[in-house]
Amino acid sequence: MNANLLLLASEGINGKWLPADKLEVIWGTAAFLVVAVLLVKFARKPVVEGLAKRSANIAATLGAAEESRVAAESERDRIKAALADSDAEAARIVEGARSTADQLAIDVAARAQVEAASVRERAVADQATTQAQASADLSAELSRLALGAAERVVETSLDDAAQQRLIDSYISQVGSQN
Amino acid sequence: MSDPKTSAYAAAALEVARAEGNLDEVGDELFRLGRVVDASDELRTTLTDPHLPASRRQQIVEDLLDGKASATTIGVVSMIVGAGRATDLSAIAGEYLNRSARNAGQALAEVRSAVALTDEQMARLAEALTARVGQEITIKNVVDPSVVGGIVTQIGDSVIDGSVRTRLNQLRDAF
Numbered sequence: 001m002n003a004n005l006l007l008l009a010s011e012g013i014n015g016k017w018l019p020a021d022k023l024e025v026i027w028g029t030a031a032f033l034v035v036a037v038l039l040v041k042f043a044r045k046p047v048v049e050g051l052a053k054r055s056a057n058i059a060a061t062l063g064a065a066e067e068s069r070v071a072a073e074s075e076r077d078r079i080k081a082a083l084a085d086s087d088a089e090a091a092r093i094v095e096g097a098r099s100t101a102d103q104l105a106i107d108v109a110a111r112a113q114v115e116a117a118s119v120r121e122r123a124v125a126d127q128a129t130t131q132a133q134a135s136a137d138l139s140a141e142l143s144r145l146a147l148g149a150a151e152r153v154v155e156t157s158l159d160d161a162a163q164q165r166l167i168d169s170y171i172s173q174v175g176s177q178n
Numbered sequence: 179m180s181d182p183k184t185s186a187y188a189a190a191a192l193e194v195a196r197a198e199g200n201l202d203e204v205g206d207e208l209f210r211l212g213r214v215v216d217a218s219d220e221l222r223t224t225l226t227d228p229h230l231p232a233s234r235r236q237q238i239v240e241d242l243l244d245g246k247a248s249a250t251t252i253g254v255v256s257m258i259v260g261a262g263r264a265t266d267l268s269a270i271a272g273e274y275l276n277r278s279a280r281n282a283g284q285a286l287a288e289v290r291s292a293v294a295l296t297d298e299q300m301a302r303l304a305e306a307l308t309a310r311v312g313q314e315i316t317i318k319n320v321v322d323p324s325v326v327g328g329i330v331t332q333i334g335d336s337v338i339d340g341s342v343r344t345r346l347n348q349l350r351d352a353f
Binding site for chain 2: 143144147150151154155158160162163164166167168169170171173174175177
């Protein structure tokens with residue numbers, strides 16, 4: 001405190017904190033009051049408004065920041081939930097795929113068994129058919145050979161006398177059918 | 179049933195033969211020539227060769243039949259070959275004989291046998307067939323070795339088959 005007073009006093013030309021000239025004090029005081037009044041009259045309102053506006057801006061900024069924080073937290077929660085859901089979905093898909101693969105393996109095995117049985121049946125049937133066909137072909141071939149031989153025997157044995165007998169027999173048969 | 183062109187050629191040949199007064203002779207010769215053409219691929223191909231001029235084909239026929247057939251038959255066959263219908267010669271001859279027999283109140287019987295029938299056999303067969311169909315029958319005997327033995331008779335659409343070939347075929351079918 002004393003130091004401050006000494007500082008003030010040091011600024012006076014007379015070494016005291018008040019000037020020696022009383023008019024200077026009066027005019028100085030008057031000028032100060034005039035400036036103070038003018039400041040209060042004209043500058044107080046803008047300053048107050050500016051401060052209020054600044055306070056409002058700060059409040060709005062704080063509100064927006066709070067909203068952003070809340071939104072960010074909400075998004076974080078949503079993402080966490082989605083991640084949890086995706087894990088469950090992935091697990092469900094994997095389980096479904098495994099189940100489908102198991103069922104498919106069972107179906108393929110069953111179908112293969114049915115197909116194999118069908119192939120065996122067809123093979124047996126084809127074998128029987130082939131045997132029957134071969135037997136029939138053999139029989140037909142034997143018949144053809146036997147008939148060919150018989151035809152040759154007949155053709156060579158049909159001499160002129162036999163031909164005439166056949167012709168006469170034919171004529172008699174036609175005549176007898178009238 | 180013959181086609182209209184075959185009938186037309188047969189009718190024309192019949193009219194020519196009737197005008198010349200040798201119906202039966204032309205019928206026999208046409209019939210035999212038809213059989214020869216049917217049996218010979220080479221002759222049939224030559225007589226129907228489109229690259230040969232009609233006059234050349236007619237000349238071949240005339241050379242072939244010269245001294246072996248009547249002038250009427252040669253003229254008729256030359257006309258048929260010149261018209262490019264040599265392949266129809268057998269059908270035209272058949273239609274000619276059918277028309278000729280119909281005009282005479284008879285029916286034509288085509289008799290195929292492995293050996294030629296004697297006149298006596300033809301007479302007995304004609305008598306038997308006449309009694310069977312109730313119409314006078316004219317027989318045309320065709321020697322056909324594929325018959326093997328016996329006879330196959332065709333009168334119009336009716337066939338009386340007593341051939342060994344048919345018996346053998348029936349035996350083959352039975353197996």
